[in-house]
Amino acid sequence: MIITEKGEIFHxxxxxxxxxxxxxxxAYVEKAIELGAGKITFTDHAPFPGNPFGNRMDYEELDxxxxxxxxxxxxxxxxxxxxxxxxxxxLPSFKSYYEELRASERFDVLLLGQHIYEHAPGVWNFSVPLSEEExxxxxFEAQIEGLATGYFDVLAHPDxxxxxxxxxxxxxxxxxMELIRVAEDNGRIPLEKNVGSISTYNMYWPEFWELVDPDYPVVVGCDAHDPRWMLIWNEVDDDDGFKF
Ligand SMILES: [Zn+2]
Ligand SMILES: [Zn+2]
Known part of the structure; x- marks a missing residue:
């Protein structure tokens, strides 16, 4: 069940x-208005204290x-x-940071987007030789653990x-099935159908979404890294849940 508001641009x-x-x-706001959106939600890649990871703002830029x-x-x-x-x-080592982010009440949504994970305490997956499957x-397991912490409001692109x-x-x-159960058990945390993933080979798995109950809350996120990538969620298409 798509719960993204009509006219909302999320992610x-x-x-x-x-x-x-x-x-x-x-520029994103102007484009959203041009598209006729009623809402736009920014969810930029979060920094971590000490800036241990790339592809995100520095911690000093957060304010x-x-x-x-x-x-x-x-x-x-x-x-x-x-x-x-x-x-x-x-990343389990940063529990106090998530608590701080939540307590600050500065954010409308903390979107769990698992691009890296903690392989062992303080050891990140990219510094360990692991197979693609591993x-x-x-x-995937890190996403499940994250859902159980209660720190996150929505899970981005689970598949x-x-x-x-x-x-x-x-x-x-x-x-x-385990992930869907844990999301359900922790307050029915919405799962995101990621438009960027749908258009990229093998990043969107219909087999995953077939396991999700039709009544389960699903958010549509465009994952825009450019105003030109933004799309408005307008109406549900009965066949695949999408229509833009
Ligand atoms: Zn994203
Ligand atoms: Zn990105």
Whole structure:
């Protein structure tokens, strides 16, 4: 069941992550208004204290990111709703950081997006020689652990890490059923159908989504790294749940 609001653009990045268009945040808002959206939610890649990982803003930029979104909220208060969120991995060593982010109440949504994982305490998967399958399953298990912590509001692209497989396996099926159960047991945490994944080979797995109950809350995220990638969720298509 798609719970994304009509006219909402969810899951938008900014130039700060280093792999998005070099445009001001306002360009996304202007494009959203041009598209007729009623809401846009920014979820740029979250930094971690000490900046141990790439492909994201520096920790020192976090305040400025929040300030930038806030000033846009004020400027466009009568035109469009603007959400301020973060897309962030679950890494058990940073529990106090997630607690701090939640307690700050600065973010409308903490979107769990597992691009790396903690292989052993303080050891990140990319610094260990792992097979593609091991990496995929490690990422998938980390998502499940993350869902059980209560730190996250939505899970981004749960099926994306399976792009390391070339066909659906019983191992993927079992892990998927476990993930869906844990999401359900922890307050029916919404799962994101990621538009960027749908258009990329093997990143979107219909086999995963077939396991999700039709009534389960699903969010549509565009994962825009450029204003031109933004799409509005408008109406449900009966066949595949998508129509833009
Ligand atoms: Zn990104
Ligand atoms: Zn993203």
């Amino acid at each position: 938008v990045h900014t130039f700060r992550c280093g792999h998005a268009a070099m445009v001001p945040d306002e 400025e990111y929040v300030e930038s979104i806030r000033s846009l909220q004020e400027k466009y208060a009568y035109t469009i709703q603007i959400g301020c969120g973060l897309e962030i991995e679950y 990496t995929a399953m490690g990422l 994306r890490c399976f792009h390391r497989f070339d066909h659906w396996t019983s191992q993927m099926e079992t892990a998927s």
